[in-house]
Amino acid sequence: MSASSKLPPFDPADLLGLDDLLSAEDLAIRSTVRSWAADRVLPHIAEWYEKGELPDIRELALELGSIGALGMSLEGYGCAGASAVQYGLACLELEAADSGIRSLVSVQGSLAMYAIHRFGSEEQKQQWLPGMAAGEIIGCFGLTEPDRGSDPGDMQTRAKRDGTDWVLNGRKMWITNGSVAGVAVVWAQTDEGIRGFVVPTGVAGFSAPEIKHKWSLRASVTSELVLDDVRLPADAALPEVVGLKGPLSCLSHARYGIVWGAMGAARSSFETAVAYSKTREQFGKPIGGFQLTQAKLADMAVELHKGILLAHHLGRRLDAGKLRPEQVSFGKLNNVREAIEICRTSRTILGANGISLEYPIMRHATNLESVLTYEGTVEMHQLVLGKALTGLDAFR
Structure with missing residues (x-):
């Protein structure tokens, strides 16, 4: 230069x-x-x-x-x-x-x-x-069951043929958008393997009671899906996939969005902490002028921008058709964990004010506790990477 x-x-x-x-x-x-x-x-x-x-x-x-x-x-x-x-x-x-x-x-x-x-x-x-x-129809995705989270291959929801129709029975749990959805994509066991079904939510036997008393994702509609002899025509089944690769490929696409989204929650919390540190005074000067506070801000900034850079890299690979599921697991595992840590550290800079809804930090932190485990828990993504590194399957 x-x-x-x-x-x-x-x-x-x-x-x-x-x-x-x-x-x-x-x-x-x-x-x-x-x-x-x-x-x-x-x-x-x-x-x-x-x-x-x-x-x-x-x-x-x-x-x-x-x-x-x-x-x-x-x-x-x-x-x-x-x-x-x-x-x-x-x-x-x-x-x-x-x-x-x-x-x-x-x-x-x-x-x-x-x-x-x-x-x-x-x-x-x-x-x-x-x-x-257009947002005229809201959709939901029924995969997780009350006792089947990380092992969707053992789902208990069943779809059986009755003449030319399908009849679905089962329950799904923790379903975002469920009670307001006009259509549900529901995955069920069949004699042919796991299949997806497009279920209009007004059909007889379908209900979606909303789940209340959540301490996380409170500004989100979360429901149970109940399928009680739901009868669907033959053409309700998704024709182009049989097996777990169907729902898992959808989850991989959604996890990619989480890699970016988690950094949004982290950025909001980090920016709140930086602004607060410049105006909150203790011992005669803004707390942002103390070494320990600056160390916290520096560490958060490093992890935040590394996470965004990782998201960019994965996005470019996806646009090029080169993004592998293991790489999505890498991104979700790292970025959600680091986002939670950024929120927690930001909260310490705000002290007691950090728990107030006047600031976004605690809201982001509690939301991220759900993001940490939905669409693949920490342990599942660790095992995905472990298998990729060793060639040995530790899932079973």
Whole structure:
């Protein structure tokens, strides 16, 4: 570098200059989602969280559809056809507002819509995807069962043929969007193996009681799905997949969004701690001027920006068709763990104020406790990586 070279100004909000990796279109999409979240979520989220409800979910879904955030990385059928990096940026901005909002979008687009888009018939795609992309139809994804979390291959929900129809019986648990969904993608054991079914939620025998008394993801609709002799026509089954690879590929797509989203919660907590440290005074000066506080801020900044850089790398691999499930596990394991630690450290900088809903930190921290274990627990992702490293399967 010559002596006359002029360095760009240092931006504390972009420590590594990661915005240099983004195109003008990427930045515009990020700005759109950030502005929407600032206008529609942030003014209300503390109240929604405290009450344990998401009262405007149908209106929010329509608005998210209008900005192209639902199924945004899918092609056709009213979907935006955005890149994986652009979808990741949207997830980061949504989770910077609240994990529950990002979960709404993830389940809609990366689970329910993705399953229909990848494994559905053309008729199923035409029937459901345009309305889901617009937010007119909310979808949910029924895989987890009351006693079957990390071992979905042992699911107890059954689908049996009765003439040309299918009859489904079983229960699913911890289902985001369940009680407000117009369509559910439900996975069940059949004589042929595990299959997915597109279930209109108004069909006889289907119910979705909402789960209350949660201490995490409180601004999110979570339900049980009950299927009691639910009768479906033959064409309700997803025709293009049989076996666990169906639901697991959907989960991998959703986990990718979590890799980005977790960094949104971390960024919100970190920025809150930085701002607070500049104004909170003890012993005659702002606490941000003390070495121990600066050490905390520096360590959080390093992990935050490393996590965002990792998300960028995985997004580029996904856009190139090179992203492996093991690499998604790497990203989810690292970024969610580090996001929780950033939230906890930020809370210490705010002291007692850190537990107040006046600030977002404790809300993010409790939400991330759910994100840590859904769509693959820490232990499952460790074992995925362990098998990849050794070639030995420790699951069984």
